[in-house]
Amino acid sequence: MTRAATAASAGIPSSPAPTDAPTSAEDVAQWVSDFGSWVFEQLGALRSTLERTLAAPAPRRADLAIEDRCSALLSDSRTAVAGAGAVFAPGVLADAPYWLEWWTVETRAGGTTVTKLAAETDPRAVGFRDYTELPWYAKVLASGEPQVTGPYVDYLCTDQYTLTFTAPLVVNGRFAGVVGVDVLVAWFEEHLLEVMGALERTCVLVNASGRVVTSSDPAWVTGDLIRDLPTERWLAGEAATHPRWTAGRCATLPFLVLTPR
Structure with a gap:
């Protein structure tokens, strides 16, 4: 099965194609708006899955069932996504005070592979970085609304100019973290x-x-x-x-x- 077929089987649409016969700046704005709608559709699907999971008593890392969808997004060469997943508020998961469930694409001589991000999530460790202070998390927490961060050089994941789209996870009226995708500016x-x-x-x-x-x-x-x-x-x-x-x-x-x- 091809990478595009893998994504199609997961019900993931392609990123928007350029508009036909653009004639004005309004066409540019429309393409950008269509792209934003597509991104937030992906975030909505991730959010629905996780909010159901997190509503259960004492959810654990093993209960998070978004890997297949994130991998399909990242594996489809037609889509824009260079990173996808969720970042959880402290104390939401029963077996990890801090946790990122995040996948990225690695490009090597043999092609591209989807890899789970190995971030340090133990606050006692020397390499720990408190992600709750980063704009793509903190602005969503403060506003309760989806956010777009960037363009910025993402030294945590892509090492390239990136746009990070994030939306809130809310469970039983409580902020539980964010879902997000990274899009390379290139x-x-x-x-x-x-x-x-x-x-x-x-x-x-x-x-x-x-x-x-x-x-x-x-x-x-x-x-x-x-x-x-x-x-x-x-x-x-x-x-x-x-x-x-x-x-x-x-x-x-x-x-x-x-x-x-």
Whole structure:
């Protein structure tokens, strides 16, 4: 069975393909929004499985049944996912005070393999890192809402520019951790530039902080910061002007498509 067939048998759709005949920045925003919907669909499936499991008395690591779905996501070359899994709030599992159930893709000369992340989860150990302080966890805990972190260099998993999508796990009204996926910015850029490249005007995709995710103009690269943008007002749907840029919102993600005035 091929890798794509493995994912299809698990009921996992492909990541969105570039839109047909893009003509405007709105088409770019639509592609990004479709992609966000696809990602959150995957997170919803992971969350449903885990919330049922965690609702049982004294759940343990052996009860977590998401490996097959995560492996299928990671094994399908058509999808964007470079990491997937769940990260649990302290004390949720009966046999581990801290725990990550997370898989990544390793690329070697012989091809790609799906590997479970071996993170240090013993708070007494020298190599322990308290993941509850990291933005992709802490922002979900604080807001109770899904979050997109990045672009940032993910030194924990991918060692590349990454977008991390996370959503809350809530069991019996209690925050129990997050489910998440990692998407390599390189994959995202490759596919989005197929949409951007069909337009005559420059398009720059930025996050809520004004940091560049992808741009059709080589003057702007991933990680660059475009300063003095009224991003909060634009993302809230308010009217705001900027001397250099106009902006379009992406419906499902806190991203903006900028075009020059």
